[in-house]
Amino acid sequence: MNTATAETNTENHPVVSRDRWIAERKALLAREKELTHLRDQIARERRALPWERIEKNYVFDAPEGRRTLAELFEGRRQLLVQHFMFGPGWEQGCPSCSFMADHSDGMTVHLAHRDTTFVAISRAPQAEIERFRQRMGWQFKWVSSYANDFNFDFGVSFTPEEQAKNEVTYNYGTQPFESEELPGISVFYKGEAGDVFHTYSTYRRGVEAMMGTYNLLDLTPKGRDEEPGEGMAWVRHHDRYEPEPLANAAPVAGSCHAEHG
Numbered sequence: 001m002n003t004a005t006a007e008t009n010t011e012n013h014p015v016v017s018r019d020r021w022i023a024e025r026k027a028l029l030a031r032e033k034e035l036t037h038l039r040d041q042i043a044r045e046r047r048a049l050p051w052e053r054i055e056k057n058y059v060f061d062a063p064e065g066r067r068t069l070a071e072l073f074e075g076r077r078q079l080l081v082q083h084f085m086f087g088p089g090w091e092q093g094c095p096s097c098s099f100m101a102d103h104s105d106g107m108t109v110h111l112a113h114r115d116t117t118f119v120a121i122s123r124a125p126q127a128e129i130e131r132f133r134q135r136m137g138w139q140f141k142w143v144s145s146y147a148n149d150f151n152f153d154f155g156v157s158f159t160p161e162e163q164a165k166n167e168v169t170y171n172y173g174t175q176p177f178e179s180e181e182l183p184g185i186s187v188f189y190k191g192e193a194g195d196v197f198h199t200y201s202t203y204r205r206g207v208e209a210m211m212g213t214y215n216l217l218d219l220t221p222k223g224r225d226e227e228p229g230e231g232m233a234w235v236r237h238h239d240r241y242e243p244e245p246l247a248n249a250a251p252v253a254g255s256c257h258a259e260h261g
Contacts, residue, residue: 010221051189051197058150060143061126067143069150073190074141078116082210083156083184086122086129088146093122093132095240096232097183100210104140119143123151123181136237154201156184171203183207 016024058069073079084101085094093101101120108118120142122129129142151157158168163177170182185207187200208214217224226234 013221046200049200051199054188054196054198056149056153058145058148060121060145060150061147062141062143063126063130069188070190070194070196072117072119072141072143073188073196074117076112076115076117077190078114079188079190080111080116080118081186081188082118082120083151083154083182083186084120084122084142085156085179085181085183086124086132087157087181088124088128090124090128092135092237093124094181094183095235095237098136098237099213099232099235100183100207101136101138101140102238103210103212105138108140117141121145121150123157136239151181154184154186155203156182158182185209 054069060067060069060072062072069079082097082100082104085097086092092098104118104120111118118140120140122142122144123146124132124144125146126144129144133142145151152159155170158177158180162168163180166177167174168177169175170178182203184201184203186198189197189199191197202209214224226232
Protein backbone atom coordinates (compact mmCIF):
# COMPACT_ATOMS: atom_id res chain seq x y z
CA MET A 1 0.00 0.00 0.00
CA ASN A 2 1.42 3.39 -1.01
CA THR A 3 0.95 5.80 1.92
CA ALA A 4 3.43 8.38 0.69
CA THR A 5 0.96 10.23 -1.51
CA ALA A 6 -2.37 9.24 0.03
CA GLU A 7 -4.09 10.17 3.27
CA THR A 8 -4.11 7.33 5.79
CA ASN A 9 -7.58 5.89 6.36
CA THR A 10 -8.09 4.87 10.00
CA GLU A 11 -11.43 3.24 9.15
CA ASN A 12 -11.13 -0.32 7.79
CA HIS A 13 -7.35 0.00 7.91
CA PRO A 14 -5.45 -3.12 6.76
CA VAL A 15 -4.78 -5.58 9.58
CA VAL A 16 -2.12 -8.24 8.91
CA SER A 17 -0.25 -11.05 10.62
CA ARG A 18 2.70 -10.35 12.93
CA ASP A 19 5.19 -11.61 10.31
CA ARG A 20 3.70 -9.37 7.63
CA TRP A 21 3.69 -6.39 10.03
CA ILE A 22 7.39 -6.90 10.88
CA ALA A 23 8.29 -7.17 7.19
CA GLU A 24 6.48 -3.92 6.37
CA ARG A 25 7.94 -2.18 9.42
CA LYS A 26 11.47 -3.15 8.36
CA ALA A 27 10.87 -1.74 4.89
CA LEU A 28 9.75 1.55 6.44
CA LEU A 29 12.72 1.49 8.84
CA ALA A 30 15.08 1.47 5.86
CA ARG A 31 13.38 4.61 4.57
CA GLU A 32 13.52 6.22 8.02
CA LYS A 33 17.26 5.57 8.18
CA GLU A 34 17.67 7.25 4.79
CA LEU A 35 15.86 10.29 6.17
CA THR A 36 18.00 10.30 9.32
CA HIS A 37 21.20 10.19 7.26
CA LEU A 38 19.91 12.95 4.96
CA ARG A 39 18.99 15.08 7.99
CA ASP A 40 22.51 14.60 9.39
CA GLN A 41 24.01 15.59 6.03
CA ILE A 42 21.88 18.74 5.83
CA ALA A 43 22.84 19.63 9.41
CA ARG A 44 26.51 19.43 8.41
CA GLU A 45 25.85 21.64 5.39
CA ARG A 46 23.96 24.09 7.62
CA ARG A 47 26.92 24.34 9.99
CA ALA A 48 29.22 24.88 7.01
CA LEU A 49 27.31 27.94 5.77
CA PRO A 50 29.34 31.17 5.76
CA TRP A 51 28.48 33.74 8.42
CA GLU A 52 27.67 37.44 8.16
CA ARG A 53 28.93 39.94 10.71
CA ILE A 54 26.27 41.97 12.54
CA GLU A 55 27.30 45.58 12.04
CA LYS A 56 24.22 47.31 13.47
CA ASN A 57 24.01 47.96 17.22
CA TYR A 58 20.63 46.50 18.11
CA VAL A 59 19.36 47.43 21.58
CA PHE A 60 16.32 45.64 23.01
CA ASP A 61 13.97 46.32 25.89
CA ALA A 62 14.18 43.46 28.41
CA PRO A 63 12.49 42.97 31.79
CA GLU A 64 15.75 43.98 33.52
CA GLY A 65 16.40 46.98 31.25
CA ARG A 66 17.96 47.69 27.88
CA ARG A 67 20.18 44.98 26.41
CA THR A 68 22.29 44.77 23.26
CA LEU A 69 22.19 41.76 20.98
CA ALA A 70 25.60 40.71 22.34
CA GLU A 71 24.27 40.87 25.90
CA LEU A 72 21.38 38.55 25.06
CA PHE A 73 23.93 35.71 24.77
CA GLU A 74 24.29 35.84 28.59
CA GLY A 75 27.91 34.72 28.43
CA ARG A 76 27.37 31.86 25.99
CA ARG A 77 28.65 31.57 22.43
CA GLN A 78 25.40 30.71 20.64
CA LEU A 79 22.03 32.45 20.56
CA LEU A 80 18.77 30.97 19.26
CA VAL A 81 16.06 33.53 18.52
CA GLN A 82 12.39 32.82 18.01
CA HIS A 83 10.88 35.61 15.94
CA PHE A 84 7.57 35.61 17.81
CA MET A 85 4.61 37.16 15.99
CA PHE A 86 3.38 39.75 18.47
CA GLY A 87 3.00 43.26 17.07
CA PRO A 88 2.48 46.54 18.90
CA GLY A 89 -1.08 46.88 20.13
CA TRP A 90 -2.04 43.25 19.57
CA GLU A 91 -4.27 41.79 22.26
CA GLN A 92 -2.24 38.58 22.33
CA GLY A 93 0.59 36.80 20.57
CA CYS A 94 0.02 34.55 17.57
CA PRO A 95 -1.41 31.14 18.62
CA SER A 96 0.98 29.25 16.30
CA CYS A 97 4.00 31.11 17.68
CA SER A 98 2.63 30.41 21.16
CA PHE A 99 2.41 26.72 20.21
CA MET A 100 6.10 26.91 19.32
CA ALA A 101 6.92 28.73 22.56
CA ASP A 102 5.08 26.12 24.65
CA HIS A 103 7.98 23.78 23.88
CA SER A 104 10.69 26.22 25.00
CA ASP A 105 10.85 26.24 28.80
CA GLY A 106 11.80 22.58 29.06
CA MET A 107 14.60 23.05 26.52
CA THR A 108 16.36 26.13 27.86
CA VAL A 109 18.36 24.36 30.59
CA HIS A 110 19.53 21.72 28.11
CA LEU A 111 20.44 24.35 25.51
CA ALA A 112 22.40 26.27 28.14
CA HIS A 113 24.52 23.18 28.79
CA ARG A 114 25.42 23.16 25.10
CA ASP A 115 26.62 26.79 25.14
CA THR A 116 23.33 28.10 23.71
CA THR A 117 20.91 30.76 24.97
CA PHE A 118 17.29 30.91 23.83
CA VAL A 119 15.35 34.17 23.56
CA ALA A 120 12.08 35.21 21.94
CA ILE A 121 11.96 38.62 20.24
CA SER A 122 8.82 40.53 19.25
CA ARG A 123 7.97 44.06 18.17
CA ALA A 124 5.32 44.51 20.87
CA PRO A 125 6.47 46.85 23.67
CA GLN A 126 7.95 45.11 26.69
CA ALA A 127 4.94 45.82 28.93
CA GLU A 128 2.62 44.08 26.44
CA ILE A 129 5.01 41.14 26.14
CA GLU A 130 5.27 40.77 29.90
CA ARG A 131 1.50 40.85 30.37
CA PHE A 132 1.02 38.05 27.83
CA ARG A 133 4.03 36.06 29.11
CA GLN A 134 2.58 36.04 32.61
CA ARG A 135 -0.81 34.94 31.29
CA MET A 136 0.82 32.00 29.50
CA GLY A 137 3.09 31.10 32.43
CA TRP A 138 6.30 31.04 30.39
CA GLN A 139 9.74 31.52 31.98
CA PHE A 140 12.02 31.91 28.93
CA LYS A 141 13.64 35.26 28.12
CA TRP A 142 11.48 37.44 25.87
CA VAL A 143 12.52 40.93 24.75
CA SER A 144 11.10 43.73 22.64
CA SER A 145 12.55 45.05 19.38
CA TYR A 146 10.00 47.88 19.29
CA ALA A 147 12.75 50.55 19.35
CA ASN A 148 15.02 49.04 16.68
CA ASP A 149 15.02 47.58 13.14
CA PHE A 150 15.84 44.00 14.12
CA ASN A 151 12.55 42.44 13.00
CA PHE A 152 12.56 44.38 9.73
CA ASP A 153 16.20 43.53 9.01
CA PHE A 154 15.56 39.83 9.57
CA GLY A 155 12.50 39.76 7.35
CA VAL A 156 9.76 39.00 9.87
CA SER A 157 8.10 42.44 10.21
CA PHE A 158 6.76 44.59 7.40
CA THR A 159 6.01 48.27 7.01
CA PRO A 160 2.76 50.00 5.99
CA GLU A 161 4.53 50.96 2.76
CA GLU A 162 5.18 47.29 1.99
CA GLN A 163 1.56 46.52 2.76
CA ALA A 164 0.42 49.25 0.36
CA LYS A 165 2.79 47.91 -2.31
CA ASN A 166 1.53 44.37 -1.61
CA GLU A 167 5.01 42.92 -2.00
CA VAL A 168 7.39 41.79 0.74
CA THR A 169 10.57 39.73 0.98
CA TYR A 170 10.09 36.65 3.17
CA ASN A 171 11.76 33.25 3.27
CA TYR A 172 14.36 34.42 0.73
CA GLY A 173 11.82 35.34 -1.92
CA THR A 174 9.16 37.91 -2.73
CA GLN A 175 5.49 37.36 -2.02
CA PRO A 176 2.26 39.34 -1.59
CA PHE A 177 1.76 41.05 1.76
CA GLU A 178 0.35 38.51 4.22
CA SER A 179 0.65 40.01 7.70
CA GLU A 180 2.59 42.76 9.44
CA GLU A 181 4.42 40.02 11.36
CA LEU A 182 5.53 36.52 10.28
CA PRO A 183 7.41 33.73 12.10
CA GLY A 184 11.02 32.63 11.95
CA ILE A 185 14.03 31.30 13.83
CA SER A 186 17.49 32.88 13.66
CA VAL A 187 20.85 31.73 15.02
CA PHE A 188 23.83 33.86 16.06
CA TYR A 189 27.38 33.21 17.24
CA LYS A 190 29.60 35.45 19.34
CA GLY A 191 33.34 35.26 18.75
CA GLU A 192 36.25 35.63 21.14
CA ALA A 193 36.52 39.37 20.43
CA GLY A 194 32.79 39.91 21.09
CA ASP A 195 31.77 40.21 17.44
CA VAL A 196 28.32 38.79 16.68
CA PHE A 197 27.67 36.79 13.53
CA HIS A 198 24.41 35.72 11.91
CA THR A 199 24.79 32.04 11.00
CA TYR A 200 21.31 30.85 10.00
CA SER A 201 17.65 31.78 9.68
CA THR A 202 14.65 29.67 8.74
CA TYR A 203 11.03 30.53 8.02
CA ARG A 204 7.75 28.92 6.92
CA ARG A 205 7.81 25.20 7.76
CA GLY A 206 11.38 25.54 8.95
CA VAL A 207 10.00 26.77 12.27
CA GLU A 208 8.60 23.29 12.87
CA ALA A 209 12.02 22.63 14.43
CA MET A 210 10.49 24.01 17.63
CA MET A 211 7.25 22.01 17.43
CA GLY A 212 7.93 18.78 19.28
CA THR A 213 4.18 18.08 19.39
CA TYR A 214 4.19 17.69 15.62
CA ASN A 215 7.06 15.18 15.80
CA LEU A 216 4.98 12.99 18.12
CA LEU A 217 1.76 13.41 16.13
CA ASP A 218 3.65 12.30 13.01
CA LEU A 219 4.13 8.92 14.74
CA THR A 220 0.39 8.35 15.20
CA PRO A 221 -2.17 6.79 12.81
CA LYS A 222 -4.08 10.09 12.42
CA GLY A 223 -0.91 12.14 12.06
CA ARG A 224 -1.44 15.89 12.37
CA ASP A 225 -5.13 15.40 11.56
CA GLU A 226 -5.40 18.86 9.99
CA GLU A 227 -8.07 19.92 7.54
CA PRO A 228 -6.74 20.29 3.97
CA GLY A 229 -5.59 23.85 3.42
CA GLU A 230 -6.22 24.82 7.05
CA GLY A 231 -2.82 23.92 8.52
CA MET A 232 -2.50 25.15 12.08
CA ALA A 233 -6.01 26.63 12.27
CA TRP A 234 -6.77 24.08 15.02
CA VAL A 235 -4.09 25.47 17.35
CA ARG A 236 -5.23 27.52 20.34
CA HIS A 237 -3.36 29.27 23.12
CA HIS A 238 -2.93 26.55 25.71
CA ASP A 239 -5.32 28.35 28.08
CA ARG A 240 -8.02 28.69 25.41
CA TYR A 241 -8.73 25.08 24.42
CA GLU A 242 -12.18 23.69 25.07
CA PRO A 243 -12.37 21.01 27.81
CA GLU A 244 -12.71 18.35 25.10
CA PRO A 245 -11.01 18.51 21.68
CA LEU A 246 -13.27 19.70 18.89
CA ALA A 247 -13.29 17.59 15.75
CA ASN A 248 -13.41 20.56 13.39
CA ALA A 249 -12.17 23.63 15.27
CA ALA A 250 -12.66 26.86 13.32
CA PRO A 251 -9.86 29.46 13.10
CA VAL A 252 -9.81 31.66 16.17
CA ALA A 253 -9.59 35.46 16.05
CA GLY A 254 -6.04 36.58 16.63
CA SER A 255 -4.45 33.48 15.10
CA CYS A 256 -1.85 33.57 12.35
CA HIS A 257 -4.69 32.69 9.97
CA ALA A 258 -7.03 35.44 11.13
CA GLU A 259 -7.03 39.17 11.78
CA HIS A 260 -4.99 40.27 14.78
CA GLY A 261 -6.80 42.28 17.40
